[in-house]
Amino acid sequence: MTHGTPPVRLHVGDTAVARIAAQRACRVPGVVALRADLAQALLGIADAVLGQERTLRTDGVKAAVNGDSAEVTVTVVTRLGHNCRDVARAVQREVADEIARHTGLQVQVSVTVADILLD
Amino acid sequence: MAVNRLSGSDLHGASEWGSESLACGRDAATAWDRAEVGVTPDEHERGCPHCAAAFADARRLDSVVHRMSNADVEPPPSVMDRVMAAVRTDLRPHDLLALDSPHGPARLSRPAAAAVLRNVVDRMGGVRARSCRIEQLDGRDDADVTITVTARFGVDLASVTARVRQMVLAAGEQALGVPVRRVDIDVVDVFDSSVDGAGGGAGGGAGGGKDGRR
Numbered sequence: 001m002t003h004g005t006p007p008v009r010l011h012v013g014d015t016a017v018a019r020i021a022a023q024r025a026c027r028v029p030g031v032v033a034l035r036a037d038l039a040q041a042l043l044g045i046a047d048a049v050l051g052q053e054r055t056l057r058t059d060g061v062k063a064a065v066n067g068d069s070a071e072v073t074v075t076v077v078t079r080l081g082h083n084c085r086d087v088a089r090a091v092q093r094e095v096a097d098e099i100a101r102h103t104g105l106q107v108q109v110s111v112t113v114a115d116i117l118l119d
Numbered sequence: 120m121a122v123n124r125l126s127g128s129d130l131h132g133a134s135e136w137g138s139e140s141l142a143c144g145r146d147a148a149t150a151w152d153r154a155e156v157g158v159t160p161d162e163h164e165r166g167c168p169h170c171a172a173a174f175a176d177a178r179r180l181d182s183v184v185h186r187m188s189n190a191d192v193e194p195p196p197s198v199m200d201r202v203m204a205a206v207r208t209d210l211r212p213h214d215l216l217a218l219d220s221p222h223g224p225a226r227l228s229r230p231a232a233a234a235v236l237r238n239v240v241d242r243m244g245g246v247r248a249r250s251c252r253i254e255q256l257d258g259r260d261d262a263d264v265t266i267t268v269t270a271r272f273g274v275d276l277a278s279v280t281a282r283v284r285q286m287v288l289a290a291g292e293q294a295l296g297v298p299v300r301r302v303d304i305d306v307v308d309v310f311d312s313s314v315d316g317a318g319g320g321a322g323g324g325a326g327g328g329k330d331g332r333r
Contacts (some may be wrong), residue, residue, distance in 0.1 A: 039204035045198050045205065075208065080235055084227050085218045085296020092222035110224040114208050116231045116294075118238050 011065075012103045018063035021072050024098040025061065028045035028091050030082075034060030035075045035114040069106040070099065079117040088113055141169040151177045216253060218296055219260040221287040229253055232295050237268065240283055241292045249307060253297070261298040262291065269308040278306045 017082060036044060036059035044059060060075040072093060078087050088111040096107040141145040145163070150170050153160075154177035164170040189276040215234055217227040237248035264287050270279050284302045291299035 024171070028141050035208055036201070036205055037208060038202075041201045046202065048198075076260040076295075080238065081292060083293060083296045084232075085220065085225070088225035088296075089220045089222055090222060092225065096222065108223050111218075111220075111226070113218070113227045113231065114226060115204070116235050118234065 010104075012070075012105060014063045014065055015058065015100055016108075017065055017070050017072065017103065017105065018058040018061045020099050020102050021063060021074060021095045022058050022061045024095050025074050025076060025091050028076075028087065028094050030078050031076045031091065032079050032086035032117055033077045035077050036060050037075070047075045065105065068104070069108070070103075071108050071110070072099065073112070073113075075112045075114050077115045077117065078113055079119075084116065086115045131249050132206060141167075141173060141309040143167045144168045145170055147173055150174060154178055155181060216295075216297055217260055227295065227297065232297065235294055236264065236287055236290055239286055239294070240266065243286060245271040246279050246283060247310065247320065255297075262299045262301040263278060263303070264299050265289065265305070267305040267307045269310050270306050271312050272309045273312075276306055280306065 009065070011106060025034060034057075040059045062073045064071050072095060074091055076087070076091060078084060091111045092109040093108045099105055099107045139211045141147050141150065143163070145167070150173040153164075154174040160170070164174065173328050196285045214229045215226040216229050232253055233251040233257060236253070238250045240251075241250035247269045251267075251268060252265040253262050253287060254265070266283065266287060267281075268283060270276055283304050283322050291297050293296065
């Protein structure tokens with residue numbers, strides 16, 4: 001504190017990371033939707049019934065921040081015609097880059113393709 | 120809300136216990152009751168900000184309560200889909216195939232992959248898919264596929280199986296990103312082209328059931 005800039009400690013919460021990941025994952029080509037797990041689906045329904053539709057959702061994303069690294073799990077739905085492996089790789093790459101850009105965290109992204117729409 | 124307790128020197132509403140007087144001296148409960156039954160405010164109530172506030176409070180609560188009690192509770196149309204999708208996802212969380220990725224763990228739902236392979240085989244002429252099983256050895260990305268099919272009566276079975284094999288190999292690589300190491304094809308039945316063959320025939324055949332048709 002005596003000279004130069006004072007030290008700043010930044011901690012980014014799990015939810016913030018999850019929201020960034022969800023926003024980015026949705027925009028990856030081939031991703032039709034993110035698939036919420038049961039708890040998230042029920043919470044989402046509760047919000048909808050109570051009229052509190054949140055603008056930024058974390059459905060289908062779990063994030064855990066440890067120090068300056070984070071682990072993110074994304075569950076996506078794709079459509080027949082997109083190569084699942086390529087979609088999964090793209091989600092991993094894009095989400096990790098986006099979180100690093102926003103927060104500076106090193107991110108390990110796990111992707112699960114939960115469903116493939118056939119229409 | 121402007122409510123004061125005028126202890127001791129309460130001139131107006133000393134009758135009931137716990138009665139609360141407004142700053143103007145009127146009793147808050149009386150004003151509330153008058154508003155609730157829909158009495159037109161008298162001259163004092165129209166001019167007095169405290170009484171007007173009490174009237175407004177009563178009406179606001181009344182409208183909220185009645186609106187909510189009269190509203191039909193109807194779930195949004197997507198609720199069932201969302202719950203069922205979540206249930207399916209949670210039901211078999213470990214029924215997953217590994218995808219090759221340099222960026223970290225990547226997985227693919229085994230039932231979804233099987234549905235894709237059945238779908239592409241169904242689109243071929245002269246053959247219908249019944250069941251499809253995809254097995255991956257631990258730590259490997261390539262998979263063994265066992266698929267049971269029915270063929271149209273009169274179609275050459277050797278050429279049908281060759282086409283199915285080629286289709287499964289190509290779909291595995293192009294649609295799923297899972298290299299297929301081996302394809303086992305079981306022709307369990309034949310169907311007559313004049314009848315819809317998808318549901319024709321008897322029994323589930325070998326390997327049917329586990330990844331049964333959706």
